[in-house]
Amino acid sequence: MDFGNILVNAFGELISPTTAAYALAALGLAVHFGYSGLLNFGQAGFMAVGAYGFAISTLTFNAPLPVAVLVAMLASVVFAIVLGIPTLRLRTDYLAIVTIAAAEIIRYVVTTNDLTEVTGSANGLAAFEGGFYALNPFPAGTYNIGPLAMNERNFWIRVVGWSVVILACLTVWLLMRSPWGRVLKGIREDENAVRALGKNVYAYKMQALVIGGILGSLAGMVFTLPRGAVQPANYATELTFFLYTCLLLGGMATVLGPVIGAMMFWVVLSLTQGILYGAIESGAITFLTNTQAGQLRYILVGIALMLLMVFRPQGVLGNKKELAFA
Amino acid sequence: MIAALFSVLLAVLLSAPSAQASTQPPVRAMNSAVPATVQAEEFQDRISGVLRGVDGPIADVTITATGNGFEGETTSGENGFWSIGVPEQGSYEVEVDEDTLPEGITLAEGQENPRTVTFAGTSNATTLFLFGEGIVAQGGTFWDTLAERALAGFSFGLLLALSAVGLSLIFGTTGLTNFAHGEMVTLGAVLTFGFAALGLPAPVAIVLAVIGGGVLGYVQDAGLWKPLRNRGTGLVPMMIVSIGLALALRYIIQFNFGGATTQLPGSQGEILNLGALSISRNNLNSLIVSLVVILLVAFLLLKTRIGKATRAVADNPALAAASGIDVDRVIRIVWVIGGMLAALGGILWAYYRPGVSFNMGQQILLLIFAGVVLGGLGTVFGALIGSIIVGLFVEISTLWLEADLKYVGALLIMILVLLFRPQGILGRRERIG
Numbered sequence: 001m002d003f004g005n006i007l008v009n010a011f012g013e014l015i016s017p018t019t020a021a022y023a024l025a026a027l028g029l030a031v032h033f034g035y036s037g038l039l040n041f042g043q044a045g046f047m048a049v050g051a052y053g054f055a056i057s058t059l060t061f062n063a064p065l066p067v068a069v070l071v072a073m074l075a076s077v078v079f080a081i082v083l084g085i086p087t088l089r090l091r092t093d094y095l096a097i098v099t100i101a102a103a104e105i106i107r108y109v110v111t112t113n114d115l116t117e118v119t120g121s122a123n124g125l126a127a128f129e130g131g132f133y134a135l136n137p138f139p140a141g142t143y144n145i146g147p148l149a150m151n152e153r154n155f156w157i158r159v160v161g162w163s164v165v166i167l168a169c170l171t172v173w174l175l176m177r178s179p180w181g182r183v184l185k186g187i188r189e190d191e192n193a194v195r196a197l198g199k200n201v202y203a204y205k206m207q208a209l210v211i212g213g214i215l216g217s218l219a220g221m222v223f224t225l226p227r228g229a230v231q232p233a234n235y236a237t238e239l240t241f242f243l244y245t246c247l248l249l250g251g252m253a254t255v256l257g258p259v260i261g262a263m264m265f266w267v268v269l270s271l272t273q274g275i276l277y278g279a280i281e282s283g284a285i286t287f288l289t290n291t292q293a294g295q296l297r298y299i300l301v302g303i304a305l306m307l308l309m310v311f312r313p314q315g316v317l318g319n320k321k322e323l324a325f326a
Numbered sequence: 327m328i329a330a331l332f333s334v335l336l337a338v339l340l341s342a343p344s345a346q347a348s349t350q351p352p353v354r355a356m357n358s359a360v361p362a363t364v365q366a367e368e369f370q371d372r373i374s375g376v377l378r379g380v381d382g383p384i385a386d387v388t389i390t391a392t393g394n395g396f397e398g399e400t401t402s403g404e405n406g407f408w409s410i411g412v413p414e415q416g417s418y419e420v421e422v423d424e425d426t427l428p429e430g431i432t433l434a435e436g437q438e439n440p441r442t443v444t445f446a447g448t449s450n451a452t453t454l455f456l457f458g459e460g461i462v463a464q465g466g467t468f469w470d471t472l473a474e475r476a477l478a479g480f481s482f483g484l485l486l487a488l489s490a491v492g493l494s495l496i497f498g499t500t501g502l503t504n505f506a507h508g509e510m511v512t513l514g515a516v517l518t519f520g521f522a523a524l525g526l527p528a529p530v531a532i533v534l535a536v537i538g539g540g541v542l543g544y545v546q547d548a549g550l551w552k553p554l555r556n557r558g559t560g561l562v563p564m565m566i567v568s569i570g571l572a573l574a575l576r577y578i579i580q581f582n583f584g585g586a587t588t589q590l591p592g593s594q595g596e597i598l599n600l601g602a603l604s605i606s607r608n609n610l611n612s613l614i615v616s617l618v619v620i621l622l623v624a625f626l627l628l629k630t631r632i633g634k635a636t637r638a639v640a641d642n643p644a645l646a647a648a649s650g651i652d653v654d655r656v657i658r659i660v661w662v663i664g665g666m667l668a669a670l671g672g673i674l675w676a677y678y679r680p681g682v683s684f685n686m687g688q689q690i691l692l693l694i695f696a697g698v699v700l701g702g703l704g705t706v707f708g709a710l711i712g713s714i715i716v717g718l719f720v721e722i723s724t725l726w727l728e729a730d731l732k733y734v735g736a737l738l739i740m741i742l743v744l745l746f747r748p749q750g751i752l753g754r755r756e757r758i759g
Contacts, residue, residue, distance in 0.1 A: 039562060039565070085745070086741055086742075086744045086745040086748075087744065089748075090744065090748055092562060093503045093561070093562075093565065093703075094699070094703075094744060094748070096503065096565065097503070097692075097695050097699060097740075098740075098741055098744060100692065101692050101695070101696065101737040101740060101741065102737075102741065104692055104733075104737060105734050105737050105738065108730065108731055108733060108734045109731070109734065111730060112728050112730045112731050113728060113730060114728045114731070237688070238573070241569050241570075241572075241573055244566060244569065245570075248566070291585075292581055295577045295580050295581045296577075296581060298573065298577040299573075299574050299577040299578055299581065301573060301574075302570045302571065302572070302573030302574030302575070302576075302577065303570065303574050304570070305566065305567075305569065305570030305573065306550075306567045306570035306571055306574070307570075308570075309563050309566045309567045309570065310554065310557075310559070310563075310567060313563060
């Protein structure tokens, strides 16, 4: 077993664009769930809206990159408003069921054969990332980050992805220490008390849903750009559940929690994969196939989510007093 | 305690023989190097077959073969014969374009399309697509089709109702929105497959699987939910715990069962003609079984002591406890019954699809939720009515919608109902906000 290699791979996950995308989407969930108490189970849908909004406006309408990004963000705003209207007045579990259903509706619609011309149905869309790499200021060559070497394209997507994460963290941090953020936390603690102070609770919840949704759509774009393809199977409900695992790992009502949670999630997955595969190859483990080892990791994710929720709901960074539920 | 739960689960599941043939169909090559209009004569190796319906050969149907970076297309001839030349032996995905089938002819139930065809050392691989007997609509009037879809939808709705009633009972008595209910549905089908693979006759396997579902319900409540209730865990954390449980159970099932879709014994049932309507024997059986079981549950709830106690707990747990009802015992029974109903629903769902796979429960979980929400969260008869509406809507919408969109309509209806009547059809206003 090559431990050096396993560690390098784990480090690669730490700074990979997928981790950045998970961090962004989990940050959106922190705005929804951690700060406002909105149980959004449709973050995968917001990511899909972002990814498809970007890809379709680039491919079908030949939009330049800034327009495509704007369209994707606007689409997620519309999605958030459409979702919010029927559900924000209802109890949390209704919001959960409606958001998860809406995310699945998005996935079914982009998968249907009727729309193959626009969405590529189950195969998805590809070759929309040209505009993004055309902006790459780094000359061709090899770039090193720690022990990792990569070409200019991979370097560029990491720089952009993590810059977006840092900007988003700053924005959320500023928002949450503003009076607006305090009202939001008030709503989480006691909706009726805030209403008694004359605040429009519904509008605040809607704004929170929109902001978290925009973060989700940005995450969708960061997720899809390095792959060069957007496929509906990537945006199933499990994605949302993994994001919740990241959020709960880090701490749900914190700014850095989701980022650290996403990093931990991917590093642990990478380490367990490396160790399990290594052990299988060297013959130390004979009762598992490689496929089963992959599934075993996700069994552990499910158990970790349960144990976290039961024994340490505030996560690594969180404060137990600041939970969305009493 | 949680570890104990999983060790029991693992033991149960490991005893099921693993169907570790995870040969998922290869992903279609996105940019095929060879244009689709390649002449079949260019290659030695070919995939071929004959399309033949009840009335004779079927001509002018488009068939495509994809795989190994190649994409070929052909149409069937006057005698129904078709063949596609391919550059090399290997696995190809072969698909009949169902849009090009003549009016009134569809593939028989259980016919995989697209399907994977693999060369077995010869230069010719054949595959036969069977076309439905009796599905050829006589006259094919709109009302006949509508009635047939409605009958199928009723059968589907009732099997959804089995799971939905369990979910609604659990919600009513404990307040938990259980996202792991889909895995309880899957378990019923997987256990039936496992017991049948051990050589047990199908009815015995089904009964054992339903009992297994009850055991899972019991173990879940005893090992996980009761301790959480005793800790005073809130409803939202419990919902997230149920998501973790759903993920863990789904991958435990896949770990043991594999990613392939398998068939239960007797899944290729005959088609019965009832006057102008035709329905497969399995669907009819499923309809009768679910109707009987639901009537039985309704009788239990309305007439027996334990049923009355259940409704009392659902109404107000504190008051029920004060009047001498053992709330924990009622909840335990509700979990066992919920698990058994879910398992039975899963078995019927495996015959309806048809096929058993590790994520089959997840596929209908949202439809079950839709049924429960439509009827009103926590109301048992609401769940029944809501599920039937969802089932009818899913099947009837295929008259106008592409089949791959049929679940979308049901989910949209659920969102619309929440907009205008958030408490659902039978729900009470106080439950919602």
